[in-house]
Amino acid sequence: MTNPQEIFQRYVYAGAMSRDPDAVAALFTEDGVYEAPLAGDGDVFPRRLAGRDVIRAGMAAAYARMPAAGDDPVDPSRTSFALHTTGDPDVFVAEIDTTLTSGTRMSLVQIFRVRDGLIHHLRDYFAPLR
Structure with a gap:
């Protein structure tokens, strides 16, 4: 896993599509x-998780508070994204406009810093989300 497109696609599949904390x-x-x-107290996602084991546990807790992935999945036909590389080959930015099958819409910006393909x-x- 070395290029931004592959890293991003694996992250989206593990998180938004399958909500698998181990895979994330x-x-x-x-x-x-x-x-x-931007997360605050009481939000589904925590503000900061440090360390792989803490990320796993934090994502598991967040996914447990959300509807099951199959109940309101991401609608790929109404979701788009753009990836932007930067002057640093280990940093890229994702802009995402996503829509769930229920019609709920969300816009995100994610900044990825990569080391050794992770x-x-x-x-x-x-x-x-609340």
Whole structure:
């Protein structure tokens, strides 16, 4: 897993599509960090998770508070994204406009920092789900 497109697609499949905390955690370095700076107290997603095991546990807890992936999945036909590379080959940005089958829409910006083909730091900017 070396290019932004592949890293992003694996992250989306593990998280948004299948909501598999083990698969999400496996995409991070052992000391990786997931941050959702706009999340607040009581939001589904935590503000900061540091370390692969903490990411796994935090994502499992978040997914448990959400409807099951099959109940309101992402509608790929109404979802789009753009990936932007930067001057740093280990950093890329994803802009995402997603729609769930229920019609719920969400826009996100994610900043990925990669080390040795794994996510080392992910900042996930979105309006938190409640």
